[in-house]
Amino acid sequence: MELKLGTAPMSDDTVLQAFEDCQLDPAKFHHDDHIRLAWLCVKRYGAQEAETKLLDGLRRFAQRAGVPQKFMHTTTIAWTRLVAAAYATSPTATNSSEWIESRPELLDRNLLARYYSLDRLETAEARSGWVEPDLAPLDCEFS
Numbered sequence: 001m002e003l004k005l006g007t008a009p010m011s012d013d014t015v016l017q018a019f020e021d022c023q024l025d026p027a028k029f030h031h032d033d034h035i036r037l038a039w040l041c042v043k044r045y046g047a048q049e050a051e052t053k054l055l056d057g058l059r060r061f062a063q064r065a066g067v068p069q070k071f072m073h074t075t076t077i078a079w080t081r082l083v084a085a086a087y088a089t090s091p092t093a094t095n096s097s098e099w100i101e102s103r104p105e106l107l108d109r110n111l112l113a114r115y116y117s118l119d120r121l122e123t124a125e126a127r128s129g130w131v132e133p134d135l136a137p138l139d140c141e142f143s
Contacts (some may be wrong), residue, residue: 003032003097003100003101003107004030004031004032005030005032005033005036005097006025006027006028006029006030006033007024007028007029007033007036012036012040012095012096015033015036015037015040015096016037016040016041016044019037019040019057019061020053020057022057022060022061022064024061026061026064026065026067029061031107031109032100032107034079035079035083035100035106035107036096036097036100037054038050038054038079038080038083038084039083039087039096039099039100040096041053041054041080042080042083042084042087043087043091047080047081047084047087047088050080050084051076051077051080051081054076054080055073055076055077058071058076059071069127071127072121072126072127073126073127073128073129073130074116074121074126074127074129074130074131075112075121075126077130078112078115078116078133078138079112081138082106082111082138083106085138085139086103086106087099090102090103113135114135114136115133115135115136115137115138116133116134116135117134117135120133120134
């Protein structure tokens with residue numbers, strides 16, 4: 001499996017710092033990079049704080065890239081929760097590449113379709129706030 005990481009030349013710490021400084025290149029930031037970033041945030045901050053950091057940071061990232069409409073609150077939380085649940089079952093990986101290779105299901109961009117209908121994810125409510133899945137529970141929520 002070959003990862004599509006625009007951030008591949010960067011160390012995990014550098015990716016996290018660049019994200020926090022809003023310095024990642026949007027043209028080189030793909031789905032696999034989102035999964036890497038979610039893992040880095042969950043690993044460093046814990047699941048709940050990772051949600052907050054990713055919501056804020058990805059919103060700023062989309063605005064800086066000139067595409068604020070691409071930010072989606074519900075998908076950000078759902079992906080973070082899936083990554084956090086996967087991390088909880090395999091917390092021993094020492095770097096993001098090693099961890100991602102052990103969790104290839106997270107590289108499927110369509111994974112959320114198991115939990116959400118497209119109609120539900122495309123609502124204004126889902127873009128601006130959290131909506132519960134309508135097809136199946138995430139089974140990875142935390143309080």
